[in-house]
Amino acid sequence: MNKLINAAWLAACGSALALTMSVSTASANDWPTDDVRLVVPYAPGGTTDVLARRVADLLQDELDANVIVENRPGAGSTVATARLARGGRDADHTILMASPGHTIGAAIYPDLTYDPVEDFLFIQNIIDIPNVMVVPANSPYNSVLEFVEAAKEQNMAFSHSGVGSSIHMSGELFKNLTETNMTSVPFAGSGAALPALLGGDVQVSFENMPTVYSHIRSGDLRALAVTSAERSEYLPDVPTMAEIGEHNLDQFVTTAWFGLIAHNSFSQEAHEAMQEALAAVMQREEFLDFAEQLGAEPGQVAGEEFKQFIAEEVERWDAVAEQAGIRQ
Amino acid sequence: MEIFSEVLHIFLSLDNFLAIAVGVVIGVVVGSIPGLTATMAVALALPFTFSMQPVAAILLLVGIYKGGMYGGSITAILIRTPGSPANACTLLDGYPMAQQGHAKKALKMSLYSSCIADFISNIALIFFAAYLAKLALSFGAPEFFWLICFSLTIIISLASGSMIKGLLAALMGILLSMVGLDVVYGSQRLTFGNYNLMDTISFIPLLIGLFALPEIMEFYRKKALPHLKTKASGVGVTLAEMKRSMKSIVRGSLIGVIIGAIPGTGATAAAFISYSDARRRSPNKANFGKGEVEGVAAAEAGNNGVAGATMIPLLSLGIPGDVITAIILGAFMVHGLSPGPIMFQENLPLIYALFIGIMFSSVLLLVVGNMAIKYFSVIADIPKSILFPIVLMFCVYGAYAVNNDTFDIWLMLAFGVLGYIFNRAAIPAAPFLIGFILGPMFEDNLRRSLLIGSNDLSIFVRGPITWFFIALTAGSILLAIYRYVMAQRMARRAADTSQEAS
Incomplete structure (x- = not known):
């Protein structure tokens, strides 16, 4: 028992020492002067969480400081985002992994206490994941046009991972643009939604690429189109929605994006340090491998450009939510 | 033969054994602390696996998962606070056993049953x-709907004492489960504009409040409990008890396997279904809920039966059935593997190595669990006046830790008061819990079926699986009515004969 206590004591001393050392080296570069908190506005598990933990792990090396991931789930991502918008003492060391929930949440949750565009500093878009329009392997539809034609005649059901998810909103956007009959069938997460699609209970879905990629490869699902602006290098034979060229589908360019944001009071110094560190992280082989596994492209926009992108997204989903009647 | 040596080459490394051992230890410890769930531990451990070999990485996470599933039963038995939701059912008999001085017996039975x-x-x-993956795919919303209907009938067997009180509690549970955003339209229900309630009421604060707090309040109301002369922890499981519970353990495990293979039902429901099944069949029916060792066995068999089976849809279909397997899926992806049919073609040796590791984790669970019992059962011997303030502190911390939110502490206190009222009014809390867990599944699958079938009701009788569960549901209700009528008739006859006699 004594040995055990001694070992614990030693370990505690060691980690305390390591902590002071990391703080002292960090203070030479001004920012960060403290541990950095990376807030994940969702519960553990899921793409946002896994991505945040991967990025935090790599950021630690680049920033030479502890990056602590903190899950603050609630009301889509709006509880954590509202808290970030309030600022406070540690606002200069708090960043948040934002995702489509940021812009869609602004469209569907009433009485938000923050402005999704003006109240935040947009640091860097980290990755973009395209959505894929998929049908079961035994589906009679081999192209988007065939599907649209059929959906004008008869009612189709599309599965998604929950009201307000990017998968749901993509389906609603498709329905609006093509003026077809489609029923939204919600599930609790993509894991629960997939069997309904594989089993043929619903006719189509607009799932995130990583969720369905292996099923497309194994032939259980058929990809009709990807929603990104360019064809995905993982599915080079699958056209983009924009390529379809009919039924207003040229306006159907959307990705599940993930990026880091902070409170407006985030200092210039911190912003620069973060951008530099993120640029390094995004070059790292571990990061690129991870992005490849997700079927994702590294993010393209940062700073003002990122903010502009968010503003457009908010406007777009606002219109879709209005039309679909998803607003309280 | 070549594949065999390749599998051994992948598996036989110290890293793998260490990963499983460390995983199981972390799981048991974290699982036993209320508010710290296995889910959280798996998420926190994920970054540490990035730099590990894929097999060791997955085995570490699987070890935590399995350890956590068992660990939660320790505090459920000792202090009436389930470490994880899946262990809520274990306390129904586990805690009464601990109170009667059989803590060690309950802990041992929980461990053996979990391992089996x-x-x-x-x-x-x-x-x-x-095969099971195929079964999972044929489970659509209507099949689910009937499975949940059948599961809801277990309220009948859990409503010990008064049927009216049991149903009342279940309805209250269902009502409270409706708080939050509507799943189909996204509109707010019963949230009173409060953001904290939009994602429904958090389960863990509810659980801690409902079970742990009333016990503490009761203690301070009475001020003193009789001192036990013998050591409270008592002795282990006898061979006869093990033999008696074996059938329930095997049945519970199979129930767990089937529930686990179907994405989205979860270990908590499996534990309750297994428990009520055991109760229905056991000759010691009357003792269930009062400290029956078979009850502990059935509950733990149900939830641990899920643990291996949730890997079935994950590995064979690439579909995570719960949050933990979703995180494990993330770990696979970080290592460049995508679970699903393709993985069985491309990475077969790796999958076999994983299987060996997973089997090995059951054995390790037995070893680590036995050690844990040795130290944890001491808790049963601590005087309540010292223990309860500490438990209260853990309760507050546990409620807070789930979402890092003080609102959840208030929620827990409110459920504590509700639990206390339940205790005083002899309203059973288990049906409340069942209502709260199954209520949303009932509603979601009903509405989902109607959406899929374009409001055509024939979707509810679309195939053999639906017929099977309709038959089970009807049978279960009819049996309950038959028993009720028979009991009434017996009572009347007894009254008649006693009248004649006088």
């Missing part, structure tokens, strides 16, 4: 994954 169920679940994963 885990083993059976692993066997199912290794040999029947393909």
Whole structure:
């Protein structure tokens, strides 16, 4: 028992020492002067969480400081985002992994206490994941046009991972643009939604690429189109929605994006340090491998450009939510 | 033969054994602390696996998962606070046993039953994954709907004492489960504009409040409990008890396997279904809920039976059935593997190495669990006046830790008061819990079926699985009515004969 206590004591001393050392080296570069908190506005598990933990792990090396991931789930991502918008003492060391929930949440949750565009500093878009329009392997539809034609005649059901998810909103956007009959069938997460699609209970879905990629490869699902602006290098034979060229589908360019944001009071110094560190992280082989596994492209926009992108997204989903009647 | 040596080459490394051992230890410890769930531990451990070999990485996470599933039963038995939601059912008999001085017996039974169920679940994963995955795919919303209907009938058997009170509690549970955003339209229900309630009421604060707090309040109301002369922890499980519970353990494990293979039902429901099944069949029916060792066995078999089986849809279909397997899926992806049919073609040796590791984890669970019992059962001997303030502190911390939100502490206190009222009014809390867990599944699948079937009701009788569960549901209700009528008739006859006699 004594040995055990001694070992614990030693370990505690060691980690305390390591902590002071990391703080002292960090203070030479001004920012960060403290541990950095990376807030994940969702519960553990899921793409946002896994991505945040991967990025935090790599950021630690680049920033030479502890990056602590903190899950603050609630009301889509709006509880954590509202808290970030309030600022406070540690606002200069708090960043948040934002995702489509940021812009869609602004469209569907009433009485938000923050402005999704003006109240935040947009640091860097980290990755973009395209959505894929998929049908079961035994589906009679081999192209988007065939599907649209059929959906004008008869009612189709599309599965998604929950009201307000990017998968749901993509389906609603498709329905609006093509003026077809489609029923939204919600599930609790993509894991629960997939069997309904594989089993043929619903006719189509607009799932995130990583969720369905292996099923497309194994032939259980058929990809009709990807929603990104360019064809995905993982599915080079699958056209983009924009390529379809009919039924207003040229306006159907959307990705599940993930990026880091902070409170407006985030200092210039911190912003620069973060951008530099993120640029390094995004070059790292571990990061690129991870992005490849997700079927994702590294993010393209940062700073003002990122903010502009968010503003457009908010406007777009606002219109879709209005039309679909998803607003309280 | 070549594949065999390749599998051994991948598996036989110290890293793998260490990963499983460390995982199981972390799981048991974290699982036993209320508010710290296995889910959280798996998420926190994920970054540490980035730099590990893929097999060791996955085994570490699987070890935590399995350890956590068992660990939660320790505090459920000792202080009436389930470490994880899946262990809520274990306290129904586990805590009364601890109070009667049989803490060690309950803990041991929970461990043995967990390990056996885990083993059976692993066997199912290794040999029947393909069949069970097919079954999972044929489970659409209407099939789910009837499965939940059947599961709801277990309220009848859990409503010990008064049927009216049991149903009342269940309805209250269902009502409270409706708080939050509507799943289809996204509109707010019963949230009173409060953001904290939009994602429904958090389960863990509810659980801690409902079970742990009333016990503490009761203690301070009475001020003193009789001192036990003997050591409270007592002795282990006898061979006869083990033999008696074996059937329930095996049945519970199989229930766990089937529930685990179907994405989205979860270990908590499996534990309750297994428990009520055991109760229905046991000759010691009357003792269930009062400290029946078979009850502990059935509950733990149910939830641990799920642990291996949730890997079935994950590995064979690439579909995570719960949050933990979703995180494990993330770990696979970080290592460049995508679970699903393709992985069985491309990475077969790796999958076999994983299987060996998973089997090994059952054995390790037995070893680590036995050690844990040795130290934890001391808790049963601590005087309540010292223990309860500490428990209260853990309760507050546990409620807060789930979402890092003080609102959850208030929620827990409110449920504490509700639990206390339940205790005083002899309203059973278990049906409340069942209502709260199954209520949303009932509603979601009903509405989902109607959406899929374009409001055509024939979707509810679309195939053999729906018929099977309709028959089970009807049978279960009819049996309950028959028993009720028979009991009434017996009572009347007894009254008549006693009148004649006088």
